[in-house]
Amino acid sequence: MTLPYPLPRLGLLATGALFALGLASSAQAHGYLSQPQSRALLCKTGANTQCGAVQWEPQSVEGLSGYPARGPADGQIASAGLVQFGALNEQSSSRWAKRPISAGAQNFTWTFTANHVTRNFRYYITRQGWNPNAQLSRSSFESEPFCTHDGGMRQPPKVLTHNCQVPARSGYQIVLAVWEVGDTPMSFYNVADVVFQDGSTPTPPAATWEARGAINPSVDLSVGDRVATRVFDAQGERRELSTQVRIGSASDGHPNTWPFLLAQRINAEQPLLRAGQRGADGRIAPAPGRNEVFAQASSGIARVEVQIDKAAAPNVDLLLGSVPSQLAIANGQATLNVSITAVGELDITATVLDHAGTTRATQSLSLNNTGRQLALVIKPAQPGHHQLVVKGVVKGSGALVQKTADFMLSGPATPPGAAQFTFPEGLRQYKAGTVVLQPKDGRLYECRPWPNNGYCVQWSPSTPHFEPGVGSHWRDAWIQR
Incomplete structure (x- = not known):
């Protein structure tokens, strides 16, 4: 494959270290597999939980092209090698929501938020006998795609469907869909968790139960808390179909226990609903942890939500000391000193944001009926409202307690051309022309223009090759000022 511009001189690093973050695509192509729904898309819809950042960016699971010879490393295939999407790499037979599929002719649909020139689409499926409780590797999948479509180096429509012949399988399987972009060295890697009712026969009658919501093990519940379903059709809420469980003991409030209890209660009380995990035989049974809620296809039920009502909280509060109305900028930075007192036991995060909503300082701590003096260093500091x-x-x-205080910064602004960030702060915001201060040598570095600007964001503690001034290949990304 011919790349549109030469990669930097990384040698063997290209097979490992670079995949920790993936190259930024200057063309900004984006898209996701919407049928069957990808693991990342189900994070956005709420069917999958504890996904991290991908719940806001299912269209951004992008890594270097070349799979299976190159591309994301084993163990990082589901995240395309992007550390911010690392939660997608978790793998067990019960971790992710699954969607039904059958062998034979099936449609696979991509939805594009930025539909760029395309080289091809490829679809791979897990091998017979793969281990669903081990991280995904090349050995998990068939080496050859079961379906390919040539993109013709053309821009596809915003929604594109391929008809593919799916091979016979049984039970839980994973489809790896690869969209290879034509005008960058990148591809989008989407995994879809699917369950076959039978290797080759039509879906059995259990498929008349259609997923309408999920009971997610999202929080610990306390004695006295109440969790209930809310059921909706096209006309609105159907209160007679609601089911509730009140937590009677600490063990019942465990996040793996109360979803199981609620699923059991739904199945006992609601003939139009079933809750649990759907097995390979099509049966739906309650299980510890995450349970899906299904409705009869003919019921008209559109969605099922879960509402948690917390019991009256103990006497807790968060007290702020005096916050000055004005702070002076000195040497391009300012320090906000503030005392924080916890009434009760709290996990606390203090954040300073500028008027545009950009985080300028943050600190986290835990306090139990005690106080602490914080010193939040704001840099680079600009005059104005914070x-x-x-x-x-x-x-x-x-339960959440939040306090907010306003203050102004006054004094000289950071001079033009000075650092916008102290490396590696604000890493994902680096672009062509961004100036950073390297604290290791006290020098300023400017991110190179396209096509090298994508390398400026390629950094982690384990892959420092493009770190300004000190990385082995920093000159490919930066200009010393």
Whole structure:
């Protein structure tokens, strides 16, 4: 494959270190597999939980092209090698929501938020006998795609469907869909968790139960808390179909226990609903942890939500000391000193944001009926309105306490051409022309223009090759000022 511009001189590093973050695509192509729904898309819809950043960016699971010879490393295939999407690499037979599929002719649909020139689409499926409780590797999948479509180096429509012949399988399987972009060295890697009712026969009658929601093990619940379903059709909420469970003991409030209890209660009370995990035989049974909620296809039920009502919280609070209305900028930075006191046991995060909503300083700590003096260093500091946002999460209950205070920064602005960030702060915001201060040598570095600007964001503690001034290949990404 011919790349549109030469890669830097990385040698063997290209097979490992670079995949930790993946190259930024200057063309900004984006898209996701919407039928069957990808693991990342189900994170956005809420069917999958504890996904991290991908719940806001299912269209951005992008890594270097060349799979299976190159591309994301084993163990990082589901995330395309992007550390911010690393939660996608978790793998077990019960971790992810699954969608039904059958062998034979099936449609696979891509939805594009930026539909760029395309080289091809390829679809791979897990091998017979793969291990669903081990991280995905090349050995998990067939080496050859079961379906390919040539992109013709053309721009596809915003929604594109391929008809593919799916090979016979049984039970839980994974489809790896690869969209290879034509005008960058990148591809999009989407995994879809699917369950075959039978290797080759039509879906059995259990398929008349259609997924309409999920009971996610999202929080610990306390004695006295109540969790209930809310059921909706096209006309609105159907209160007679609601089911509720009140937590009677600490063990019942465990995140792997109360979803199981609620699923059991739904199945006992609601003939139009079933809750649980759907097995390879099509049966739906409650299980510890995450359970899906299904409705009869003919019921008209459109969705099922879960509502948690916390019992009255103990006496908890978060107290802020005096926050000055004005702070002076000195040497391009300012320090906000503030005292914080926890009434109760709280996990606390204090954040300073500028008027545009950009984080300028942050600090986290845990306090139990005690106080602490914080010194939040704001840099680079610019005159104008800022806010201090302090949130405390109550241990055990998850209840939130938040306090906000306004203040102004005054004094000389950071001079033009000075550092916009102190490396590696704000890493994902680096672009052509961004100037950073390298604290290791005290020098300023400017991110090179396209096509090298994508390398400026390629950094982690284990892959420092493009770190300005000190990395082995920093000159491919940066210009010393």
